[in-house]
Amino acid sequence: MIRTIGRFRWTIISLFVGAMVINYLARSVLGVAAPVILTEQAISNVEYGWITGAFQLGVMLQPAAGYFLDSVGLRVGFTICVAIWSLVTMAHALVNGWFGFAALRALLGLAEGSAQPAGQKLVAEWFPSKERGAAGGIYNIGASFGAVFAPPLVAWAVMMHSWRLAFVIAGGIGLVWALLWYLHYDSPSRHRRLGSAERDYILSGQEARLAARKERPSILALARRRDLWGIALPRMLADPVWGMLSFWMPLYLARVRGFDLAQIAMFAWLPFLAADLGCMFGPAVVAFLQRRNVDLIDARRWAFTLGAAMMTGMAFVGLATNPYAAIALLCLGGFAHQTLSVTVITMASDLFAKNEVATAAGMAGMAGNLGVLIFSLLLGQMVDNVGYEPFFILLGILDLIGAVLLWTLVRKPA
Template sequence: MKKLKNFRWYMIALVVLITVINYLDRTALGVAAPTIMDATGITKEQYSWIVSAFQLAYTIGQPVMGYLIDTIGVKLGFALCAFIWGLATVGHAVTGTWQGLAIMRGIMGFSESSAIPAGIKTVSTWFPAKERGIATGIFIMGTSLGAMLAPPLIAWCIMFHSWQFAFIVSGSLAIMAAIMWYACYRDPKDARRLSEEERLYIEAGQEAYLDAPKEKVSALKIIRQRNFMGIGIARFLADPAWGTISFWVPIFFVETLHFSLKEIAMFVWMPFLMADLGCLAGGFVAKFFNDRGVSLVNSRRITFTIAAVIMTTIGFVSIVTNPYLAVMLISIGGFAHQMLSSVVTALGADLFKKNEVATATGMAGACAWSGQLIFNLFIGAFVGVIGFGPFFIALAVFDVIGAVVLWTFIKEIKAPAKPDAPQLATDH
């Protein structure tokens, strides 16, 4: 069988594809929300409970899905999860009550929580340490790319037929992606198209002290580590921004900026496009510092701090009156959030052993989505009274605190010296 050059990037492209569909499916509700609420009479408070059902299930599901993927493997585990969330997405179309939508969102959230643990597991398996940040940034691009594609696709489906049709289309994409993942994904040891040269390059560039294939995964051991606490708290503070952009910004555009459905389709994707650029920026900025002698962990902390400072600009959304300026500021927030999110997520692969990286990532993800869940409930309860302004101000501050936490809690692992990793001819 013919060997393919840079085969590891084919694997990350597969992760990107399924992650795009993952986030397209979850963002579909936010885009369709004004139409659904108008058609069914669902209130803002009930909508917040629908969103919370997803967030609660996603929060609980991440450590469970991470452990599942560490146990049965990323190939089978991720395929099963994608198939289930596809069915749940289609299930949105057959219910018109907030309770029914909440049940579908719960099933969807639990299964969709596999995405980030599966992606980080793939990165830790397929990439040397020096490329890990870029690979993580590329696959996390799928989160914002999916969210960016959702507004025009879902709006078109609604205008063409109905909001129910929008969920049938998006759910069917997930079912097809599950089949594709299972058919195409391979671990390096099973990949017949992977050249021996590239295999050695990957192995030589990974940390031997993180390889513990026979060691049993212990969630209790992971949660007691200060490195986990640092990542978990930082993600708890960071993720309310993504939840707000995904689930509440379309409503903010309609009610505060008075956008029509067509204008939502025209503008809501912009924060997600900027978020894609932020994903890439996170990986390359961290590599810039790492290539100049800064340690791997410190390069990621510096990048997080830079992005946290940029994130403070989202607070000005609370005082601007020009709708296009508000879109720009929210877009900058999307860029900054994904820039810092990609590097803090990559830290899981830098600091935890290969057999526990998906579990640790899932547990940190549970912290992140706990932050989203709590923030969402506050928005649902108080936005009708105080408006969106105070919430944007809070988002401007959270990541600065998160940067302080990373510098305070994270402790670098001192690895034994090892020979330089061989270079692939294609890397020159």
């Protein structure tokens, strides 16, 4: 008799997509509202650079968030993290002045930094190796959708009340989701709705070398592993693109391309929609190559390299004379970024054991956010003097260097 394999694991990843939507909605509201806030609060580009930099400093503590999740578990640990970032998001409605924004952004980054480690731990625990890429792509769609929803939310909030209302709504949605997660999530070994056939299917498709170990993960031991640097350094070079799209693109469209808030709401979500397609394109490339007998790690490296090649189009954004051509190139950048970003993020679950994957993903995320921090501070300090064009050119070539590092440092498991 053939046992029917359930699909409850996909219900779990769908629930987590909601967290990613809320996570990136909460962090994107500031970027969309920036033209209004900076004018109202008399905040300069340099000060805005420090505000965005403070967020990256908070997110750079991802290793601590990952260690917390590996130690406490996803049900309780992630509930706490989502509740904290939701309350901090709502607190944005009460603040005035650039220093207050910077303090809240640091706290927000600290709490929101838990999302990617949580996602990688979820994928490692709930999916066989052949489905991890698709699962990672699906939950990362939430990141893009959160950024898609931010422009219309901010525009509506400004028309109805003020930009402060957008922060209250985004935070309130997060609190509701945290309660739903606590009530409905549990680990695969304990979840009452997971059937035995599906549980066996998940376990049989996972690598024995990645089984959870008795000892707790050691950050120092992970830092000595070549594989960690092989995924962390490419992320450090890749993530500034997402920082540009999330925090600086609305300002660029307003101050360089002459867009008003209505036009920003109309066009600023398009690169994130393209990014959604990239979330699925990267895993599709990996699956295509695996069907042609390419090793999993090599397939991921080729997908990253393809995304890096497409990212070179970003170098021409500042040179485009037509603003809609610039939007199209930003869309290509969003698509290319998520193609390669989802690929390298998922590699944490290919290379590290279940009880260390969140810590490893957090350490790689710290490197990625260090890249965004450096980029944001440089942009804030220099944009008034040199313009945006040199930064777009830099974004167009950094991922090619990342591809070389990925091929050089990551070793295929024996």
